[in-house]
Amino acid sequence: MWPLMRQARYLRRYRQIAGVLVSHGFGYLVNQLGLGSLLSLPRRIIRRPPADRLSGPERLRSALTELGPTYVKLGQMLSTRPDLLPPAWILELNKLQDTVPPFPAELAIATVESELGRPVESIFREFCHEPLAAASLGQAHAAVLHDGTQVVVKVQRPDIEGLVAVDLAILADLAALAQERTELGKQYDLVDLAWEFGAMLRAELDYRREGRNAERFRKHFAGNPYVKIPTVYWDLTTSKVLTTERLFGVKINDLAGMDAMGLDRRALARHAVELILQEIFTDGFFQGDPHPGNLFAMEGGVIGAVDFGQAVALDREMTGNLMLLLAGLTRGDADGSLRALQRLGMLAPREITGALRRDMMRFIERFVDRPLEEISGREIGDELLALAQRHRLRMPAPLALLLKAIIMMEGIGVQLDPHLDVFSIARPYAQRAFAEFNSPEAVAQRVIERSRDLAEVAGMLPRQVSDALQKLNDGELTLRTEEREARRVAAAITLAGVRVALAGVLLSATLGLGLLGLAVTLGGLSGALPTALFALGAVALVTSGLALLLSLLRRGE
Structure with missing residues (x-):
């Protein structure tokens, strides 16, 4: 049951959420979650059909947009989870735009002055009142330092922390209800999913973390002349204000603008793909949302990247398991590929059925013996996501974001150069990664780590067995089963x-x-x-x- 204090404290917001869901044709969901009885909503209102003739996915996108920043972010996160939603819903949620009307410049200036502790005139020689861009969590203003350096000042929306906190508390309640009352809750840990989303969104609200991400990317690409990461001005940065170097160029999907600048689009396409390949195979740290609005084509064929609020680190274990999956796919080894998926946390051993093995074999056969230039990352990603959807495989959040990033970056590359051979560019990166993964040093390190894990398990086993027997003897041991x-x-x-x-x-x-x-x-x-x-x-x-x-x-x- 919901915490009574939370129900009373957030009752107005609960009513808003229920009203929006009902107006967009999701009254059955309101009823299923028990919101109707809690909020004393008449049944005739809950059962009222939507006024428009939009499809279910379109109505969901519209409802999330109306509910505000937290729910727009939720929809964007769900668009990376094909294990949770069918393809048509994923496609529609991909259209969610993180753009909203700007808030008054006076409020932005007040936040800057409050956070930095001095008048804006003493910090900047110029501060443009018209924002460069406005998003759900904040907006960006152009400014000039007193030494003439041009910067971008990202300012958090006033009171956004409070609104997000309320919405995340409500989402935690709704996830717990959905866990108990829906079919989806029987298959997935929705409470954990809500917690994971909340952690991600709270992290995005801390602009210092975004600054640290930018610094890390800048360090990784320091030796790459074709990638530009802006400098962070830490003395002008807090949790609510982020000041960075301003980059000048055109959006990476502005083909006419690039042609007007005389840029080589084929070279830019290659640099764009190499950017994500380095992040994945070399650095193990990638930008989780590399859409065209975050990438610029600059003079000299340089790609400028901004907005590092969503950055994902691939740990050594996940990188190794991805290597095993790639090896299994290239060898045509269905069982090896399934073991890799198991180690990635996508399925349990008991879930490897004959049907799943056959579908994995068909998945592999679609790509073997085909020229690499005829294969696209999007095609492989879409087939893998369809496989996950069909067999209800769980998609870890980092892996889902990785697939989305690869597909988005390949799409940008192909838009710049329709004849782009992604796999020929990726081959040396993958070969180096395989060589490092299978090097004697790496193998020895994995053996040491596995031996340490086994030693820890062996050390804990006698105590665990003793505790279990004691509980059994005391009548305290409870067995849970389906x-x-x-x-x-x-x-x-x-x-x-x-x-x-x-x-x-x-x-x-x-x-x-x-x-x-x-x-x-x-x-x-x-x-x-x-x-x-x-x-x-x-x-x-x-x-x-x-x-x-x-x-x-x-x-x-």
Whole structure:
């Protein structure tokens, strides 16, 4: 049940959310989650059909947009999760734009002065009141320092932290309800998904973290003459204000603008693809949202990258498992590929069915023996996502963002150069990554790490076994299982009880006949009574023995 204080505290926002969902045709969801009874909404309102004739995915996108910044971000996150939503819904949510009307410049200036502790005139020689861009969490203003340096000042929206905090608390409640009351909740950990989303959004609200991400990217690309990452001015940066070097160029999808600048689009396409390849295979740290608005084509064929609020680090284990998956796919090894998916956390061993193995084999066969220039990353990504959707495979958030980043960057490259051969560019990066992954040093390190893990498990095992036995002895051990498993266990227990009963009858009949025989032989018992008792005992012995034998044979024991 929901925390009562939270219900009362956020009741107005709950009503807004329920009203928007109902108006867009999702009244059944409001009813399923129990919002109707909590908010005392009449059934006729909940069951009211939507006024427009939009499709379900279109109505969801419209509802999330109306609900505001937190829900726009939620929709964008869901657009990377094909394990949760069908392709048509994913496609529609990809259209969500993180753009909203700007807030007044006076409020932006007030935030800058409050955060930096001095009047804006003493910080900047010029501060443009008209924002360069406005997004759901903040907006960016052009400015000039007193030494003439041109910068961009990103300012957080006033009171956005409070609004996000309320929405995230409500989302946590709704996720818990959906976990209990919906089919999706039976398949996925929606509470954990809400927590993960909340952590990501809270991190985006800290502009210092974005600044640190930018610094890390700048360090990684320091030796690449074709990538420009802006400098962060830390003395003019706080959790709500981020000041960076201003980059000048045209958006990476502005083909006419690039032609007017005399830029080589084929070279830019190659540089764009090399950017994401270096992030993945070399650095293990990639920009999670490399859409055209965050990339600029600059003089000299340089690509400028901005906005590092969503940056994802690939740990060594995930990178290694991606290498194993890539190796399995290139060798045509379906079982090896499935093991790699298992290690990536996409499925459990018991979920590797014959149908999944056949579909994986078909997936591999679609790409073997085809010229690399005929294969696109989008095609592979779409097929893999379809496979995940069909078999309800779980998609870890970093992997989902990685696939989205690869597809988006390849799309930019192909738009710049329709004949772009992505795989020929990717081959040396992948070869170097494979060589490093299979180097003696890397193999030895993995062996050491696995040995350490095994040693830790071995050290903990006796205590865990002792604790489990103690709990069992104290009656504190609780077993949790699904209904189907519970029925199987109950049937097994019942069968065991029947066998014990039959064995008891068999033993009793045997002992009874033995005692009767002794009585006849030693005690001189005679007549019709012992004969009848002997006959009944024999029948019981044979019947119970045959029943027990058939029971054992039927169970294959």
